[in-house]
């Protein structure tokens with residue numbers, strides 16, 4: 001538990017100037033906390049490395065955080081899981097999205113759990129507090145892409161996969 005709290009403080013500091021894309025520009029840290037909440041309290045997950053990695057999952061991708069820093073603070077296992085769910089930012093966006101679908105089946109079980117929670121949380125956000133400027137068609141494309149990613153990693157947690165399917169059932173109707 002102490003390491004989860006330490007990770008939360010670390011991520012809060014790293015994401016302190018960032019906001020989500022919703023109309024209210026919610027604090028970014030709400031999102032990693034939501035992943036850990038889904039994993040622990042909807043998925044019954046008590047693996048500390050998974051919960052810590054969930055809290056840290058966007059630090060390398062979206063903040064000035066290095067692998068070495070994560071290793072020094074949280075160890076090789078956690079840093080490895082975060083690396084597995086981090087996109088290669090040198091690639092164009094469409095290619096990154098394609099790779100997520102392609103790689104989903106080949107990452108570790110712990111990384112699959114973090115990725116599944118990320119997609120659950122992002123679908124819920126798009127349903128409840130979407131990026132302000134997204135037309136319905138873009139939301140629908142995101143739902144389709146998230147499902148393609150999750151279909152590649154199924155088998156890791158039937159409970160969380162059902163939670164995902166429930167979130168996916170809220171796919172917006174074509175306008």
Ligand code: NDP
Nearest residue numbers: 020021022058093094097122125126129130131137138141
């Ligand atoms: P995304 O389409 O990937 O934006 C969604 C990401 O933003 C989420 O995965 C999430 O990532 C983060 N996010 C932050 N706030 C929210 C929120 N409130 N709700 C949901 N997600 C949130 O990234 P880009 O905007 O950079 O667009 C890139 C892709 O979109 C390209 O592949 C491009 O082709 C396509 N595109 C499609 C358009 C269309 O109209 N269909 C128009 C323009 C681009 P995280 O969890 O990592 O924070």
Ligand code: ZN
Nearest residue numbers: 031057058118
């Ligand atoms: Zn995320």
